Amino acid sequence: MGNKVDGNEMSFLDHLEELRWVLVRSVAAILVGAIVAFIFSDFIFDRLIFLPKTPEFFTNRMLCLLAERLNSPVLCINSTPLSIININMAGQFNTHIMVSVYMGIVLAFPFMVFQFWKFVRPALYDVERKKSRGVVFYISLLFIVGVLFGYFIISPLTIHFLGGYSVSGEVTNQINLGSYIGSVASVTLATGILFELPILVVFLTKAGIVTPMFLRKYRKHTFVVIMSVAAVITPPDILSLLLVTFPLWLLFEASIGLSARLYRRKLKGEGQ
Structure with missing residues (x-):
């Protein structure tokens, strides 16, 4: 069912x-x-x-308190x-502009998703619209949770590791x-995008491109991919790697569950 203008x-x-x-409208937002x-x-x-x-940052304070409790500095x-x-004449001004754009993207993200959903929605059948209720909310929620994560x-782990790393006392x-x-900025935006994995899997399942059987078959391969992505966006230490890999893996497992649920509904609908 396509978009219509004046009934045509x-x-x-x-x-x-x-x-x-x-x-x-998205750029304006x-x-x-x-x-x-x-x-x-x-x-x-x-x-x-x-x-x-x-040291006043919440995560830093909590980890330092934990270090004191466990006697593990x-x-x-x-x-x-x-x-x-x-070190650049226009460095602070350019940074001010760049950060403002980054923040503009984060703040405008829910509105942008809503705009694209309004564009796509008229092309869906009524039953598809009903099943897609709340999609803007969930996409925005996952992005915000990813950014906060x-x-x-x-971010604090990256700053601590890379900021204090030294090859020599010289x-x-x-x-x-x-x-x-x-x-x-790259870490926060990258995790925000990566947390959209369940939405991507749902879309691909509805489009018939992937199935839960396919996702389960390549579960080990996906784990390697997730670890590789985590290694790219985190500092090269095992703690940071695990802190990113674990929630992404949970999101993938949740995506398999969502895909299986949608797949069963699809088979049930075809059988009627």
Whole structure:
């Protein structure tokens, strides 16, 4: 059932025009979010971006308390604030712009998902629409949970490991502003996207591209892929690797369950 305009089926050009406006509204939402982030730069930088490198950050405080309880100092991370420097004339301004865009994407993400859902929804059958209720909420929720996971778990571990790593006592780490921001932003956005795995599996199952049997057959291969992805977005230490691999693996197992449920419904519907 295709999109309609005034009771008539939309032409290909009408679809392109509608898609163009979806993209325009999405970009406008990112721009609005970026402007808000640019205005509230003190909060964005001092209370969000730079906080994971300080001892006052929630994750750092909890791990240091755990280290004290277990008498294991190695668990205490970022006990000494990391020093950040800027070496480019326009470095701080460019960073301000870049962070504002990143924040604009995060803030506008639910609206963007809603816009694309409005574009796709008229092409679905009534039964498909009913089964897809809440899709915008779940996509947005998984993205936000992924971003929070990357921010509270992966970012402080990355900062602690890479910021304190040294090949020799002769070398002093002076972390560049752009490098620090890039690491935190890439980790948070990457985990936000990776947490969309269940939605991707549901879509592929409904499209008939994958089945639960296929997912179970290649479970071991998927585990290797998940570990490889986790190794790319985390510092090269076993704790960080496991902290990312474990929740992603749980998401994959949940995806198999969702796929199996959808597959049984599909077979039941075909049998009637």
